[in-house]
Amino acid sequence: MDEDFGPLIFRRLWCGRKLKPEDVEALSHLHWVPQSIAAKSTFNPGTNLCILASGLAVRQRAEGPGVRQMTAVVLPGDTCSYEFVTGSAPTTVLRALTDCKAMQASLEDVVSLVEQRPAILQALLSHLAVDHAVTEELVTSISTRSALERTAHFLCELEFRLRRMGLANNGQFSLSMTQAEIGVYLGLSAVHVNRTLQELRKRGALSTRGNRLTLDLEQMRSIAGFVPDYLTEATADAPRRFDA
Amino acid sequence: MDEDFGPLIFRRLWCGRKLKPEDVEALSHLHWVPQSIAAKSTFNPGTNLCILASGLAVRQRAEGPGVRQMTAVVLPGDTCSYEFVTGSAPTTVLRALTDCKAMQASLEDVVSLVEQRPAILQALLSHLAVDHAVTEELVTSISTRSALERTAHFLCELEFRLRRMGLANNGQFSLSMTQAEIGVYLGLSAVHVNRTLQELRKRGALSTRGNRLTLDLEQMRSIAGFVPDYLTEATADAPRRFDA
DNA sequence: CGCCAGTTTGATATAGGTCAAGTGACGTGG
DNA sequence: CCACGTCACTTGACCTATATCAAACTGGCG
Numbered sequence: 001m002d003e004d005f006g007p008l009i010f011r012r013l014w015c016g017r018k019l020k021p022e023d024v025e026a027l028s029h030l031h032w033v034p035q036s037i038a039a040k041s042t043f044n045p046g047t048n049l050c051i052l053a054s055g056l057a058v059r060q061r062a063e064g065p066g067v068r069q070m071t072a073v074v075l076p077g078d079t080c081s082y083e084f085v086t087g088s089a090p091t092t093v094l095r096a097l098t099d100c101k102a103m104q105a106s107l108e109d110v111v112s113l114v115e116q117r118p119a120i121l122q123a124l125l126s127h128l129a130v131d132h133a134v135t136e137e138l139v140t141s142i143s144t145r146s147a148l149e150r151t152a153h154f155l156c157e158l159e160f161r162l163r164r165m166g167l168a169n170n171g172q173f174s175l176s177m178t179q180a181e182i183g184v185y186l187g188l189s190a191v192h193v194n195r196t197l198q199e200l201r202k203r204g205a206l207s208t209r210g211n212r213l214t215l216d217l218e219q220m221r222s223i224a225g226f227v228p229d230y231l232t233e234a235t236a237d238a239p240r241r242f243d244a
Numbered sequence: 245m246d247e248d249f250g251p252l253i254f255r256r257l258w259c260g261r262k263l264k265p266e267d268v269e270a271l272s273h274l275h276w277v278p279q280s281i282a283a284k285s286t287f288n289p290g291t292n293l294c295i296l297a298s299g300l301a302v303r304q305r306a307e308g309p310g311v312r313q314m315t316a317v318v319l320p321g322d323t324c325s326y327e328f329v330t331g332s333a334p335t336t337v338l339r340a341l342t343d344c345k346a347m348q349a350s351l352e353d354v355v356s357l358v359e360q361r362p363a364i365l366q367a368l369l370s371h372l373a374v375d376h377a378v379t380e381e382l383v384t385s386i387s388t389r390s391a392l393e394r395t396a397h398f399l400c401e402l403e404f405r406l407r408r409m410g411l412a413n414n415g416q417f418s419l420s421m422t423q424a425e426i427g428v429y430l431g432l433s434a435v436h437v438n439r440t441l442q443e444l445r446k447r448g449a450l451s452t453r454g455n456r457l458t459l460d461l462e463q464m465r466s467i468a469g470f471v472p473d474y475l476t477e478a479t480a481d482a483p484r485r486f487d488a
Numbered sequence: 489c490g491c492c493a494g495t496t497t498g499a500t501a502t503a504g505g506t507c508a509a510g511t512g513a514c515g516t517g518g
Numbered sequence: 519c520c521a522c523g524t525c526a527c528t529t530g531a532c533c534t535a536t537a538t539c540a541a542a543c544t545g546g547c548g
Contacts, residue, residue: 061384069384086373087366089478092380122331128372129330135379136336140305140313142386143431147536178494187387189537194496234333391504422526433505438528 009051009103011165012077016233018123026117030105037100042093048104049124050080055100056176058185062093070185071135073158073177077165082128084110098176126233133230142187145225150186151196152205152224159215160228171215252409253295253347256321259408260477262367270361274349281344286337292348293368294324299344300420302429306337314429315379317402317421321409326372328354342420370477377474386431389469394430395440396449396468403459404472415459 010024019027037043037055052074059072059081071092074080080094084107114121134157141150158175162168179197180190188196200206205219220226254268263271281287281299296318303316303325315336318324324338328351358365378401385394402419406412423441424434432440444450449463464470 059380061380069388071380071383082373082376086369088370088373090373091377091474125330126332129326129332129334132326132376132379133335135376135383136303136305136315139315139379139382139386139431142383144313180494190494191496191538192536195536198496230335424526434526435506435528436504439504442528 008165009053009077012051013120013123013127015164016123016126018119018126018233020119023117023119023123026113027120030109030113032103032105035102035104037096037102039096039099042095043102044090044093045081045083045102045104047084047087047107049084049107049110050102050104052076052078052080053101053103056097057094057100058097058181059092060095062091068184070181071138072131073185075158075161075165076167078161079124079127079131082131085125085128097181130231130233137230138185147186147188147192147196148199149224150188151182151193152200152220153226154182154186155200155206155213155215156217156221156224156226157228157231159217159220160226160231171217171220173213174211175213176211253297253321255409256295257364257367257371260367260370262363262370262477264363267361267363267367270357271364274353274357276347276349279346279348281340281346283340283343286339287346288334288337289325289327289346289348291328291331291351293328293351293354294346294348296320296322296324297345297347300341301338301344302341302425303336304339306335312428314425315382316375317429319402319405319409320411322405323368323371323375326375329369329372341425374475374477381474382429391430391432391436391440392443393468394432395426395437396444396464397470398426398430399444399450399457399459400461400465400468400470401472401475403461403464404470404475415461415464417457418455419457420455 010019010027013019013027014024034053035043035050037057039055054076057074057080058070059074060070061068074094080102081090083090114124137153137157141153145153159168159171159173162173167173177185178190179193182188183190183193186193197206197208200220200223201208203219203223205216205223207214254263254271257263257271258268278297279287279294281301283299298320301318301324302314303318304314305312318338324346325334327334358368381397381401385397389397403412403415403417406417411417421429422434423437426432427434427437430437441450441452444464444467445452447463447467449460449467451458
């Protein structure tokens with residue numbers, strides 16, 4: 001499995017259509033340092049480029065203990081932090097929800113690679129834009145959608161992002177978040193998340209077995225009003241694809 | 245006033261402490277194209293670097309008409325869009341709430357300037373990080389704070405950002421947003437914004453005369469639980485300042 | 489076996505939404 | 519200069535989505 005990390009973690013970068021095979025090849029020759037992160041622990045890649053290889057992590061406020069707001073869910077293939085771009089110390093911290101693996105490359109290595117292959121920088125930067133768009137979508141979700149819509153939207157987004165990484169099929173994927181954690185992310189109480197999920201099940205949009213979720217994509221998307229534009233990397237020359 | 249634009253609009257970049265006087269000097273010699281934007285109209289700087297010089301704008305979802313969610317308030321000195329960094333077509337659009345002036349510089353000009361003066365790029369990128377942090381703060385505000393706290397927090401943030409630009413003094417500044425617009429931004433109904441502002445006035449944390457607001461900063465911050473860390477550009481070598 | 493974390497259920501409370509009507513300021517055209 | 523329309527703000531009455539509290543249930547694990 002370890003040798004698969006190379007190709008796998010670049011899939012997210014790759015699927016933006018900005019990279020040529022040679023770019024991916026070059027990326028995979030970087031000096032990547034694997035890192036294991038224990039469930040529930042926090043980590044901070046600093047100015048390294050850090051890509052999540054497996055597991056599930058969230059970004060949350062750095063403040064003291066207690067229930068903190070989560071501002072993003074980090075999935076395999078996602079860039080954990082953009083401090084390597086912005087140089088600013090983040091006000092948020094990463095927390096692994098499950099045991100995670102991440103791959104890190106030092107800022108210097110990335111810089112020299114990027115100087116040779118600017119497409120890689122472009123791909124990373126457009127990830128940054130997508131990540132920002134996801135946060136903005138969360139704002140609209142929390143402030144305008146009902147609990148049912150919000151939860152459905154969350155599941156649609158996860159499915160979309162996981163499928164892009166080959167981690168979801170036919171609306172099926174596994175999700176290691178407790179209902180309480182989902183609640184923190186969506187600004188709902190754990191109890192209400194529970195009832196909302198029940199409602200989605202009752203309507204046949206969702207079925208669960210343990211971690212394993214199956215969505216009725218059609219129905220779920222119509223409940224959520226899900227339009228995945230914001231998750232894709234449109235540019236002037238390569239307009240957003242609406243086929244997803 | 246026009247000739248002040250040069251120095252003035254760079255104040256935001258300048259106050260991050262990343263730029264030397266020569267950098268600001270160099271910035272001001274860029275070929276800036278001024279632009280006037282009529283109130284209520286939308287605009288899109290594309291890949292130009294676009295800095296708001298005066299007025300008030302918001303970032304909002306690009307979708308059809310009707311009440312759309314706002315995801316950010318853009319103040320003078322702020323960078324309107326980071327498309328020039330990310331290259332991605334944004335899913336959001338800028339809308340002027342009042343008549344605005346903005347200064348634009350073309351991507352090519354910026355690139356060549358930045359090659360000579362990397363500190364400028366760093367300053368721009370750390371703005372990007374701050375803007376993202378502001379959005380994240382909005383998420384936590386909407387999902388965890390009460391209407392009163394949220395509104396107070398919003399006002400504290402505005403005061404902080406305006407003061408940094410020399411546009412607020414002693415908690416006084418003017419704000420050309422209707423209560424309905426504030427409501428859209430904060431995820432509250434216009435009616436509730438109204439009652440919330442009344443409550444703030446009743447407590448003596450706020451007084452208003454037309455557009456002109458005066459905050460009792462001490463009280464307002466304590467209501468809001470306002471900690472401005474997220475608005476400043478901390479780095480490893482220049483840690484966040486807590487004096488604000 | 490018993491504990492613990494997670495989920496489920498029921499009962500109750502409340503923050504904030506919605507609707508409707510009224511006020512006040514300001515601008516425009518007659 | 520006044521009548522009118524518009525837009526923002528205000529107020530009151532009512533309603534509902536969601537929070538909160540409390541307790542029971544479940545399943546895995548030491």
